[in-house]
Amino acid sequence: MKLFYFRVNISYQSFEQLYKTPNTVVKVRDEAGQMIQLPAMRFVPFFSQLGVRGRFQLVLDDNNKFKKLVLLNQ
Numbered sequence: 001m002k003l004f005y006f007r008v009n010i011s012y013q014s015f016e017q018l019y020k021t022p023n024t025v026v027k028v029r030d031e032a033g034q035m036i037q038l039p040a041m042r043f044v045p046f047f048s049q050l051g052v053r054g055r056f057q058l059v060l061d062d063n064n065k066f067k068k069l070v071l072l073n074q
Helices: 012-020 040-046
Strands: 001-010 024-027 035-039 052-060 066-073
Touching: 001 012, 001 024, 012 040, 024 040, 035 040, 040 052, 040 066
Parallel strands: none
Antiparallel strands: 001 052, 024 035, 052 066
């Protein structure tokens, strides 16, 4: 299992635009400096009036398949 930690701060308007566009990805740099691409749809459960904000943990299996995305704090 692989763990990645990163912060996201996307405004409501910006995320709404991402959400409406099919197959859109969000690119982030994890705390170790590695670039990660995630489908914007993975962030929908964390979308609020403030947009998408906080520190996240991404969990991948040993084959780099998505397992879960966890909001650690805002």
